[in-house]
Amino acid sequence: MIRSTQVAIRSQRVTIIPARHYDETSRSMKAMLLKDYKDLSITDMPEPDVGPRDLLIKVQACGICGSDIHGYDGSTGRRVPPLVMGHEAAGTVARVGDDVAGFQPGDRVTFDSTISCGRCDFCRRGSINLCDNRRVLGVSCGEYRQHGAFAEFVSVPENICYHLPDNLSFEHAALIEAVSIAVHAANRTPVALGSSAVVVGSGMIGLLTIQAIRLAGCAKVIAVDLDAGKLQKALDLGADHVLQADQVDVAEEVRKLTGGHGADAALEVVGATSTIQTCIDSVRKGGSVTLVGNVSPKVEVPLQAIVSRELTLYGSCASNGEYPQCIELLKSGAIKVDPLITARASLDEGPDWFQRLYAGEPGAMKVIIQPNG
Ligand SMILES: [Zn+2]
Numbered sequence: 001m002i003r004s005t006q007v008a009i010r011s012q013r014v015t016i017i018p019a020r021h022y023d024e025t026s027r028s029m030k031a032m033l034l035k036d037y038k039d040l041s042i043t044d045m046p047e048p049d050v051g052p053r054d055l056l057i058k059v060q061a062c063g064i065c066g067s068d069i070h071g072y073d074g075s076t077g078r079r080v081p082p083l084v085m086g087h088e089a090a091g092t093v094a095r096v097g098d099d100v101a102g103f104q105p106g107d108r109v110t111f112d113s114t115i116s117c118g119r120c121d122f123c124r125r126g127s128i129n130l131c132d133n134r135r136v137l138g139v140s141c142g143e144y145r146q147h148g149a150f151a152e153f154v155s156v157p158e159n160i161c162y163h164l165p166d167n168l169s170f171e172h173a174a175l176i177e178a179v180s181i182a183v184h185a186a187n188r189t190p191v192a193l194g195s196s197a198v199v200v201g202s203g204m205i206g207l208l209t210i211q212a213i214r215l216a217g218c219a220k221v222i223a224v225d226l227d228a229g230k231l232q233k234a235l236d237l238g239a240d241h242v243l244q245a246d247q248v249d250v251a252e253e254v255r256k257l258t259g260g261h262g263a264d265a266a267l268e269v270v271g272a273t274s275t276i277q278t279c280i281d282s283v284r285k286g287g288s289v290t291l292v293g294n295v296s297p298k299v300e301v302p303l304q305a306i307v308s309r310e311l312t313l314y315g316s317c318a319s320n321g322e323y324p325q326c327i328e329l330l331k332s333g334a335i336k337v338d339p340l341i342t343a344r345a346s347l348d349e350g351p352d353w354f355q356r357l358y359a360g361e362p363g364a365m366k367v368i369i370q371p372n373g
């Protein structure tokens with residue numbers, strides 16, 4: 001009932017009826033709100049404020065991220081209710097703030113999940129992912145609450161937005177955020193033409209990392225996971241070899257595949273002691289391990305192996321301005337995301353999908369919510 005009233009108010013604006021029928025403060029939208037842990041519902045909320053440098057974006061696609069599923073039950077402390085989650089999105093510009101220069105209503109856009117300030121020392125030196133005033137869309141962690149894109153509209157600053165080419169669909173564009181994490185991890189990893197790499201973890205980000213590290217020049221990419229279905233996807237998306245971690249000794253198999261030395265690099269996309277250990281055991285002396293997985297606050301690492309074999313560990317956080325390259329990689333088909341999309345769903349179907357993903361929906365990868373679909 002409330003909903004139909006709001007629709008009426010919007011259409012009244014278009015047909016220009018007397019101003020007294022239009023109240024700026026009454027504009028509202030549908031959003032999927034985390035009211036309490038594990039309690040998501042579709043509610044009416046005020047449309048977000050649009051500051052002078054912000055874009056109001058009509059959300060056409062927003063992916064459910066693993067971090068949303070982990071945050072949904074309160075275990076990560078990064079989704080303190082009430083909160084609208086959602087940070088992997090694309091849509092059309094509905095309105096622009098007074099000082100916005102590069103975008104107009106109707107433009108097709110995507111945006112970074114990290115809101116960087118552009119003014120701190122780290123932003124100024126080009127490390128926007130390390131911004132001192134960093135906020136992540138769809139996160140509330142005690143220090144801030146930044147509503148995200150599981151809603152009809154989201155407001156984001158112009159400096160994190162990117163134009164989309166016409167031939168890139170909104171649902172593929174919603175995966176650019178995930179692609180950017182993989183591309184940044186590949187950019188952090190010192191590989192050259194012909195290098196070998198092991199990717200431990202073949203979930204969503206792992207499958208993108210396999211593609212990214214291949215594009216970075218690796219001639220041999222070895223994928224590791226426990227799940228045979230994910231490993232099949234890894235093969236489909238370009239892994240040369242796959243190893244099922246509970247069936248074989250991964251480090252030994254990697255050595256066999258790399259002339260007895262171990263791989264030049266390993267990328268860890270899980271975030272646990274055992275998988276980090278697998279990476280460290282799988283690289284050659286002088287090799288590197290890039291840490292992308294970020295689930296456990298603390299893990300144990302084999303100090304003496306790292307020191308005596310002179311390994312280098314890299315942390316890789318979100319992405320650092322790689323969006324334009326990621327858009328090119330998707331547009332050209334160099335990175336494929338369509339095989340990773342499990343389902344497309346309406347906003348109303350969102351809470352149910354959260355429950356199913358939380359319960360470990362078999363074979364599920366990316367579920368795309370289409371709030372205006
Ligand atoms: Zn995410």
Ligand SMILES: [Zn+2]
Pocket residue numbers: 116117118119120121122123124130131132133134
């Ligand atoms: Zn900054």
